[in-house]
Amino acid sequence: xxxxxxxxxxxxxIKLPQPKTKGELSVEEAIFxxxxxxxxxxxxxxxEQISQLLWSAQGITYARGGYRxxxxxxxxxxxxxxxxxxDGFFHxxxxxxxxxxxxxxxxLIALSxxxxxxxxxxxxxxxxxxxxxxxxxxxxxxxxxxxxxxxEVGHTAENVHLQAISLGLVSLPVGAFDDDEVAKVLALxxxxxxxxxxxxxxxxxx
Numbered sequence: 001x002x003x004x005x006x007x008x009x010x011x012x013x014i015k016l017p018q019p020k021t022k023g024e025l026s027v028e029e030a031i032f033x034x035x036x037x038x039x040x041x042x043x044x045x046x047x048e049q050i051s052q053l054l055w056s057a058q059g060i061t062y063a064r065g066g067y068r069x070x071x072x073x074x075x076x077x078x079x080x081x082x083x084x085x086x087d088g089f090f091h092x093x094x095x096x097x098x099x100x101x102x103x104x105x106x107x108l109i110a111l112s113x114x115x116x117x118x119x120x121x122x123x124x125x126x127x128x129x130x131x132x133x134x135x136x137x138x139x140x141x142x143x144x145x146x147x148x149x150x151x152e153v154g155h156t157a158e159n160v161h162l163q164a165i166s167l168g169l170v171s172l173p174v175g176a177f178d179d180d181e182v183a184k185v186l187a188l189x190x191x192x193x194x195x196x197x198x199x200x201x202x203x204x205x206x
Contacts, residue, residue: 002050057159074140087104116177130195131188133191134193175195
């Protein structure tokens with residue numbers, strides 16, 4: 001449980017702690033250390049860790065231009081990030097670095113079932129789900145924009161995986177899931193398409 005998130009009411013917004021722009025682990029060490037891990041401890045993350053992970057995905061890094069942590073074709077920013085935990089699920093709002101509570105329901109099991117019953121999706125404290133509104137990019141670039149969106153998802157996910165390592169956490173790339181079922185679990189509007197799930201937590205010591 002993450003107390004600050006558990007106690008939020010539906011549609012309530014929490015201001016996340018300011019992200020740090022300097023850590024203790026070098027980029028090279030994070031790249032060298034990163035592994036896909038499928039076994040997680042039942043240990044909560046702090047709000048500071050949640051803040052840092054979300055910022056690394058889509059946080060604002062240059063306020064005047066609204067530029068974000070991951071590069072985006074034509075700065076069209078088609079991606080949205082959702083956080084799914086036992087405390088409910090939440091929508092990240094990059095412009096204000098806020099987190100909005102969408103539901104208090106624990107949807108980890110439902111998300112796991114939508115992800116072809118992958119146990120690590122439910123046996124983890126937090127999943128980040130990266131979604132896209134393709135029209136934000138294809139309106140400018142046509143069909144070519146579809147590829148740009150998938151490229152951007154890769155940029156974003158790699159930021160998250162490396163940020164997790166720098167925070168002493170581990171993560172797992174998950175692409176095997178039923179798109180429609182994930183959208184149903186998160187009650188996503190029809191134009192919002194789930195693309196990537198990232199379970200994140202502490203590695204379970206065997």
